[in-house]
Amino acid sequence: MNSHRRRDGEIRELARLLPVPAERDLPAGRAQTIKEHLMTELRTREGSVPVPRHAGRAPARRPRARRMILVAATGAGVLGLAAVALVLTIQPAHRTASPGAPTAAQLLAKIADAAARQANPAVGDNQYEYVKVTVRTAGEKEHFIRDKQGNVIGNYFTPTGTYSQAQTETWSPVADVCRDGMSRSATGQEERFTAKGPGVKCPDSGGLNDPTYRLLQSLPTDPRTLLNLINTEEKGHGPGPAAEAFTTIGDLMRGQVVPPQVSAALFRAAALIPGVTVVPDAMDVAGRPGVAVAFDSHSRLANGRSENVRQEWVFNQSTLQFMGEGTVADGIVTSASAVLDRGFVDRLGEVPAGTRKR
Amino acid sequence: VELNLRARVRAGDPEAFGELFEENARAVYNHAFRLTADWAVAEDAVSLTFLEAWRHREVVEPEGGSLRPWLLGITVNVVRNMSRAARRHRAALERLPPVPPVPDFADELAGRMDDAIALRRVQASLRGLRRGEREVVALCVWAGLDYAQAAAALGVAVGTVRSRLSRARANLRKLVAAKGPVDREPGERGGQEQDGRENATRSLQEVPDE
Numbered sequence: 001m002n003s004h005r006r007r008d009g010e011i012r013e014l015a016r017l018l019p020v021p022a023e024r025d026l027p028a029g030r031a032q033t034i035k036e037h038l039m040t041e042l043r044t045r046e047g048s049v050p051v052p053r054h055a056g057r058a059p060a061r062r063p064r065a066r067r068m069i070l071v072a073a074t075g076a077g078v079l080g081l082a083a084v085a086l087v088l089t090i091q092p093a094h095r096t097a098s099p100g101a102p103t104a105a106q107l108l109a110k111i112a113d114a115a116a117r118q119a120n121p122a123v124g125d126n127q128y129e130y131v132k133v134t135v136r137t138a139g140e141k142e143h144f145i146r147d148k149q150g151n152v153i154g155n156y157f158t159p160t161g162t163y164s165q166a167q168t169e170t171w172s173p174v175a176d177v178c179r180d181g182m183s184r185s186a187t188g189q190e191e192r193f194t195a196k197g198p199g200v201k202c203p204d205s206g207g208l209n210d211p212t213y214r215l216l217q218s219l220p221t222d223p224r225t226l227l228n229l230i231n232t233e234e235k236g237h238g239p240g241p242a243a244e245a246f247t248t249i250g251d252l253m254r255g256q257v258v259p260p261q262v263s264a265a266l267f268r269a270a271a272l273i274p275g276v277t278v279v280p281d282a283m284d285v286a287g288r289p290g291v292a293v294a295f296d297s298h299s300r301l302a303n304g305r306s307e308n309v310r311q312e313w314v315f316n317q318s319t320l321q322f323m324g325e326g327t328v329a330d331g332i333v334t335s336a337s338a339v340l341d342r343g344f345v346d347r348l349g350e351v352p353a354g355t356r357k358r
Numbered sequence: 359v360e361l362n363l364r365a366r367v368r369a370g371d372p373e374a375f376g377e378l379f380e381e382n383a384r385a386v387y388n389h390a391f392r393l394t395a396d397w398a399v400a401e402d403a404v405s406l407t408f409l410e411a412w413r414h415r416e417v418v419e420p421e422g423g424s425l426r427p428w429l430l431g432i433t434v435n436v437v438r439n440m441s442r443a444a445r446r447h448r449a450a451l452e453r454l455p456p457v458p459p460v461p462d463f464a465d466e467l468a469g470r471m472d473d474a475i476a477l478r479r480v481q482a483s484l485r486g487l488r489r490g491e492r493e494v495v496a497l498c499v500w501a502g503l504d505y506a507q508a509a510a511a512l513g514v515a516v517g518t519v520r521s522r523l524s525r526a527r528a529n530l531r532k533l534v535a536a537k538g539p540v541d542r543e544p545g546e547r548g549g550q551e552q553d554g555r556e557n558a559t560r561s562l563q564e565v566p567d568e
Contacts, residue, residue, distance in 0.1 A: 010527060014499045017530045018480050021473035023388040030401065035379050037454045038408050042372040135532060137486060168532045177524070183531050193528055207521045210528070234490075247488065335486050 104278050104293050108271035111293075114320035116264035123344050125175040129213050129257045130352055132341040136165040136285045136326075138334050163333075165285065167340065171348045172256065175214045178202035182348045190349070208233045208248065213257060213344075221261045223268035230269070242273050243297035243309075250313055250325045257342045263322075284314040284324030286338035291317050314338075364425065367411075368418040379408055382429050385501065389430050392500050393437045393492075395477040405454060406436045409447045427503050431511030434493050486533045491526035494519050 025031065102110070123129075166186040173179035180192045205215040208230065220226050227245060234244045249266045252258060258266065270276060275295060282292030292312040310328040315321060326336030343352030366374035383404055390403035410432050418428065484492050497508040498519065505523075509516040 010523060011499055014495060014523070014527055014530065017527070018483065018495065018499065019476070020392055020480060020500055021476050023384065024473070025384055026387050026401065026404065031383055033455055034401070034405055035376065035383070037450075038379060038405065039372055039376055041409065041450045041453070042375055042412055133532075135486075137482065137533065170528075170532070181528075183528070191531060193524075193531065207517065210521045210525045251488065 101280055102278060104276040105271040107278050107291065108267045108276070108293060111315055111320045111322075112264040112267035112271075115258075115267060115322075116260050118260040118263070118321075120260050121344060123174055123213060124346075125214070127174045127344045127346055128171040128181070128348060128350075129174055130169065130171055130341070130343050130345050130350070131256055131339065132167060132169045132351075133254065133324075133337045133339055134165055134167045134286055135337045136163050136333070136335065138163055138332065169351075171345070171350075173212060174344070175205060175212055176203035177206045177210060177212055178204055180348070184349075192348075208252075211252065211256065213259070216252070216256070216262050217259050219262050219265070221265040223265050223272060226262075226265050227269040227272050240297065242275055243295060243311075245273055246270065246276065246295040246311055250311055253313065253322050254325050254337050254339065257344070279312060282312060282314045284338040285326065285336040286324065286340065288314075288323055288338070289317065290314045290323055291320075362420070364418050364422060365420045367415055367425065368420060370412075370415055375408065375412060378411070378425060378429070382426050383408075385426060386429055386433050389433050389496060389501050390437055391473075392477065392496050393434065395474055395481050397474065399440070402451070403433055403436050403440070405451065406440075406447055407433045409450055410436055426501075427497075427507035427511040430497060430501055430503065431513070434496070434512065438489075483530060483533050487526050487529050488522075490514075490518075491522045491529065494522040495526050498523060 026034070168186065169184040170181065171183075172181045178194060180194050182190055182192050184190045205218070206212045207215070220229060230245050230248050231241050234248055235241070249270050252266060253263075270293070273295065277294050277296070279292040279294050281289070283289050292314045294310055294312045296308060296310045298308055308330055311325065312328070313325045314323045316323055322339065324336065324338030327334050341352065345352055363374055363377060367378060386407050387400050387404050390400035390407070391397055394400055394403070407429060411429060414432070418425065484495070487495070493512060494508055497503045497511055498505065503511065505516050505519045509519045512519070
């Protein structure tokens, strides 16, 4: 069936982009131990409504020597390299706003007003939105932990302080994600993409995670309504509703052209998110200085460590146009992008006439 | 004729959970590894997944297919909230016999390191995706669930799974374009040094503060 073949194609491509190690069994004997333990636990709770164990009296931690080393080493690595992060463009700011500086809500209100004043182009259903971004991702260096005999007993990663950065151009259909879009890498390699798949009724204007321009135009322009819509759509994701709403709005801003009124509403919605702060002296990854708003959150890593994640959106200091965004984890920039150009074109591969800035 | 597994799981039959474990522990273990890139953490996630499954057993519908998608969905949540789940089951985990003190054989360890290295490389790319996208990729691409199963596992609409996958693919293409193929060989065992990019970083550092 066609839809199946398309789905398989999509899955195959993702598998190719993300090859993973072969599956393996639990370590010898371990599966049995865990199973026996599980069975014992269940039998002691059998029939009863399961109640969380009282955690007040903490029994002595059982020794997990290997794990402890890994966690400790990772922590040390991150601390040791914190200084590196300071040279990067998006800085982990403990910068305090000077007296008289605008609050995040005030700044976002101005940003929204500026966005609302942008020209509202007439866009045809058969056109494409064109976005050119530069994306930067962090390099990682691996470290090994050895025992006295020199055997590797653990590993961890630290940022190298090196980054790869490249431009990408994307053409996305304005009205229907079933039509082909295209991306072009810095090396000129072009690839088509489509959202066609099983259960997709074409035409389809996409969703909050893969919106077309037409979908964005249909979003409510009342900030509270819009924020509620985002919270409903993204419920259960991210470290919390505030962080996820901030992420969602940032994703919408970096990825596509947003209609002026919706753009304004998104920034006004962001002003309603508690915990948004101002970074007065930011810079995007294209090296352009600006002013940023930021949101800090904590996420729990699988190893139990807590990671501080800061997301920033950078705006032109004078025009207040959105320029780029980035994410800093524990003081290290993990990814960042800057919008170099966006607009609408008639055909895949065309660039907007007159090269609109930002 | 035996009572169906779902009904027995729902009724809280420990033997049914034993069978569930036998059939799915490996899948859960590998799924957890792909989400965390850490085999030791994945081991804990196996225990926590089945303890959480027991806690939530009454949500299992008596009719239906394999319970694997449900378990993998629990694993996603366990990994997402590892510390919370661990706290909830702390007493149980304390009773789990510890991993025997090292002498892992060097070869086995090396294999584990290699896998973890390969996965960390993939995860560098995955980090560019949003969590919802990562979770869908792990379920649909690596665990082989179909869209409906993944939707059920994550408690979201099928359309959401589809759009997240589609978005994940688009984002990965951008990342690959920016970074080169994720599966390229690392230069050294020292891992992925990015080549020739020092300059880009340095020139940015020299941009004067305005």
